[in-house]
Amino acid sequence: MNNEAKPTSRNALYRISQLMGFLLGARFFVAVLLTFALYVSTFFLFNREESFRNFVFDYKVHFIIVCSVFSILAGGIINRFYDKEKDQLTQPFRSRLQSFLKEKYFLIAYVLLNTLSLGMAFFVSHRVFVFFLIYQFLMWFYSHKLSKIIVINNVTFVALTLYPFFGMLIYYQTFSLKILFLAIFLFLMLFIIDVIKDTLTKNADRMFGYDTIANRIGFRNTRSILLILLMITLTISVILSVGIGFRNIMSWYFLITIIVIITTVFMLFRNQKNDKFKSLNLLRLWIFFGILAMLLDGIYHKYPWLI
Structure with a gap:
């Protein structure tokens, strides 16, 4: 009984480690915070005229926010891919957890998240599609090149963080x-x-x-x-x-x-x-x-x- 329980518990622990490694690699908890911030700012800052009922049933707003979240998660994965060696030195615990999951799964998740985001964006409108296509390209370009250029790395990081909020500002035209x-x-x-x-x-x-x-x-x-x-x-x-x-x-x-x-x-x-x-x-x-x-x-x- 005990011998059978040990492999099961080890397997469960391994699966949990894989899940935590993926969530940390995709910056899941940062994405959750940004989702919360997007909903709060959208309803209470950009959209002051619409009732709560209309806001809840405005599928375009929810689709745009979900597209933002998927793009942010994908951006976290690609950033982790390029910063992998540095993260092993600066964030050894997180890197250790991420090592439980093979690299190909991170890349599959990256492609899937971006595809889902663009698919939902196209469903809303072609302009929203272009908006998120640019966002995803800039996410990749920042991780690949811009993150190593002085000052530009800081400015680009902040601009990409605020990019979804800028999208909601344009959507509601609240200046x-x-x-x-x-x-x-x-x-x-x-x-x-x-x-x-x-x-x-x-x-x-x-x-x-x-x-x-x-x-x-x-x-x-x-x-x-x-x-x-x-x-x-x-x-x-x-x-x-x-x-x-x-x-x-x-x-x-x-x-x-x-x-x-x-x-x-x-x-x-x-x-x-x-x-x-x-x-x-x-x-x-x-x-x-x-x-x-x-x-x-x-x-x-x-x-x-x-x-």
Whole structure:
């Protein structure tokens, strides 16, 4: 009995390891967060006029978001393919889990996800098809070439992260000064996060030929650039907080952002062990809180009786 149970438990553990390796390789958890952010921003920011019922039954919106998710998952797989050697050095645990699954399965999943995404996009319209075809090409080109070019790698990474949101903005044709400042704020936050991440992986980046700001000018000069970017972000936060009005949840979010930015600056210049890692995760967590703040703010204004 015990001898039969051991192979079964080992097989189950192996299958779980394969599943976790695939999910991590495809950046599944990042895709889940972006899906949540897309739905929140679409309904409460870009689409302020449509009722919840109409939004739920608008299949085009759901198809576009699902296309975005499939493309993001495929992008995670192709990025993992090109960064495999570097990830083995910087993320050994994740790389170990991914090794349980053969490379061909990742490539099959990449082709399948992109095909499904383009098929659904074509069903919506030929313009949406072209939009996602460009997105998938840029995902591949970033992983293949652009990720190794200084500054362009950071800008492209952030632009590709925001690309699906730009698509929803065009779909609803909702342009305003508030959305412009929100886009600048989010762009700066993601850019800062990516540059801080590069300071943590600079040795591996140098070894595998990734030309980053941290490797080109050193941590001290990179830190000065980060300070300038953080101060610009702080200014944008003040503008958004005042412009939105202090009765809104999002206004308080941007006010507290000032404290978060000052804390980040303090940690970067204190430069003690794990401070860069802490500042990186603090900013990532704050973006997630921003999504929650937008959700609560939207519910408060559209459905005040729920709060």
